[in-house]
Amino acid sequence: MLSVFPTHFLSLFAYLILRVAVGLVLAYLGIQHWQHRHELQHVLRLSWWPFGRTTTYLFVLGELLLAGLILVGAWTQIATLCVAAMCIKMLVLRQYVTHRTIPSKLFYFLLLAASLTLTITGAGALAIDLPL
Numbered sequence: 001m002l003s004v005f006p007t008h009f010l011s012l013f014a015y016l017i018l019r020v021a022v023g024l025v026l027a028y029l030g031i032q033h034w035q036h037r038h039e040l041q042h043v044l045r046l047s048w049w050p051f052g053r054t055t056t057y058l059f060v061l062g063e064l065l066l067a068g069l070i071l072v073g074a075w076t077q078i079a080t081l082c083v084a085a086m087c088i089k090m091l092v093l094r095q096y097v098t099h100r101t102i103p104s105k106l107f108y109f110l111l112l113a114a115s116l117t118l119t120i121t122g123a124g125a126l127a128i129d130l131p132l
Contacts, residue, residue: 015124022114023071026083030063032101043099062086070118073127080115087112 033040037056044059045052062082069079087108094105123129 012125015118015121016126017124018114019070019073019076019118019124019127022080022083022111022118023067025111026063026067026070029101029103030060030067033060033063036099036101040099040101043097043102046096073123073129076123076127076129077119080118083115084112084119087115 033056037060040056040059041052043052044055049055063086066079066083066086069075070083090102090108091105091112094102094108
């Protein structure tokens with residue numbers, strides 16, 4: 001069956017939509033975690049990892065930096081690989097960390113799938129990265 005939409009033309013815009021969605025989600029999480037950083041310092045301090053404050057600041061900085069790179073489309077594939085690594089880490093550590101601003105495992109699984117898709121396909125339209 002023929003496709004209703006011209007996929008060759010619109011595929012770059014599909015990647016743009018996915019890239020912007022992932023970037024906005026990461027920016028939202030970074031802002032939420034920054035606003036609740038004092039509470040997260042205690043939550044991210046584990047028995048085998050006593051550096052809660054440092055972890056919180058690195059976590060927020062990483063989310064905001066990756067969100068900015070993904071939104072503008074700079075080094076998108078490297079940034080989405082970092083997001084995928086963050087998602088895998090949070091899938092493993094989610095059972096130890098409970099806070100209302102840290103999403104569920106399902107959320108991190110879906111973010112992992114979206115970031116791996118962007119790693120494979122690239123940035124799409126309106127990006128600093130060159131489309132290949």
